[in-house]
Amino acid sequence: MARAQSTLTGPALRSQSVMLTFLGNHVYDRPVCVFSGSFIDVFARVGVSEEATRSTLSRMASRGLLRRQRHGRRMYFGLTPRTLEILRDGERRIWHTGVVNDTAEDRWTLIGFSLPESWQRQRHELRSRLIWAGFGPLQNGLWISPAEVDVESVVRDLDLGPDANVKVFLAEPREPTDMERLIRDAYDLDHLGGRYRAFLDRWDRPAPMPEAPDDLARSLVMLTEWLRIIRTDPRLPVRYLPRGWPAEHAQRVCRALHERFRGEALAIATHVLETVPDAAVGWAEQ
Missing domain, CATH: 1.10.10.10 (Winged helix-like DNA-binding domain superfamily/Winged helix DNA-binding domain)
Incomplete structure (x- = not known):
């Protein structure tokens, strides 16, 4: 372009x-x-x-x-x-x-996924979409967003299938989690x-x-x-x-x-x- x-x-x-x-x-x-x-x-x-x-x-x-x-x-x-x-x-x-x-609430969306090594294109596209949706990589295969995200709409047309092993949770932080450090690590x-x-x-x-x-x-x-x-x-x-x-x-x-x-x-x-x-x-x- x-x-x-x-x-x-x-x-x-x-x-x-x-x-x-x-x-x-x-x-x-x-x-x-x-x-x-x-x-x-x-x-x-x-x-x-x-x-x-x-x-x-x-x-x-x-x-x-x-x-x-x-x-x-x-x-x-x-x-x-x-x-x-x-x-x-x-x-x-x-x-x-x-x-x-x-906001005073701590409502985070977590997504974990494991894609086969051969899925380079799908992995790149998924990561790009997660970043667009406000996610940051917390650790290998685990991403986090500071909002409630409709992950299904993010991944719907990627045709990941069951082999992607995608799991999504809503979560709230608890002690002894250091949120400031977590955010520095993920973003x-x-x-x-x-x-x-x-x-x-x-x-x-x-x-x-x-x-x-x-x-x-x-x-x-x-x-x-x-x-x-x-x-x-x-x-x-x-x-x-x-x-x-x-x-x-x-x-x-x-x-x-x-x-x-x-x-x-x-x-x-x-x-x-x-x-x-x-x-x-x-x-x-x-």
């Missing part, structure tokens, strides 16, 4: 990630398909070339993340059910769940905390990203960077985290900047976007 190669995008954001941010903010709740030229205009603002934008649209369509819809000689792109699911997840993580877990707090601090270094300033042409570009880059972080944050109970944990401060900065950028970003997107009704869902007749 092409990356957005520009100083605007900081840590080499994938063009697909920026695309999903744009769709989530300006297309998600609209029954429309967007002209390919509109995407080219928008992505030029964050330093993505026309060639890279067209490549991203093509790859996303081939992966079922966008749907092509032709009108005359022009090609338009609409959302698919899979994309809607991804955008709902992003919306939930940013605006509803948040990064701060200050890379230094790396996660470093990502939040890097976000603050880049955005917590009076005039963030002055080199950007407008607030639409700033909004796209900022929210894409934010989603990259929080999608790897398992939302560990804050009482077990190191003093001065930066997530809450970073979240306040993100939400304040979103409000600050929103007006101009929406005005530009409204002006730039050329759309047609999305015929796939029958909205054109409504």
Whole structure:
């Protein structure tokens, strides 16, 4: 997947990630398909070339993340059910769940599994999905998450079968368990905390990203960077985290900047976007 190669995008954001941010903010709740030229205009603002934008649209369509819809000689792109699911997840993580877990309950999900040595692909996919769902490796074959997780939905289409020997439990810690040490062992707090601090270094300033042409570009880059972080944050109970944990401060900065950028970003997107009704869902007749 092409990356957005520009100083605007900081840590080499994938063009697909920026695309999903744009769709989530300006297309998600609209029954429309967007002209390919509109995407080219928008992505030029964050330093993505026309060639890279067209490549991203093509790859996303081939992966079922966008749907092509032709009108005359022009090609338009609409959302698919899979994309809607991804955008709902992003919306939930940013605006509803948040990064701060200050619950007083200790309710953890444990999953143990033992996969045959020949199942390299399944092992890699399972671990990737567990990390996405907030799990960390506690010890060999045993992973833990600080929430009640529907593990069946995580592993449903992996076709693991009985040979995987998957076992799932809900658990509460008891003495003499050292939860702070357990969390340090299961999760890379230094790396996660470093990502939040890097976000603050880049955005917590009076005039963030002055080199950007407008607030639409700033909004796209900022929210894409934010989603990259929080999608790897398992939302560990804050009482077990190191003093001065930066997530809450970073979240306040993100939400304040979103409000600050929103007006101009929406005005530009409204002006730039050329759309047609999305015929796939029958909205054109409504």
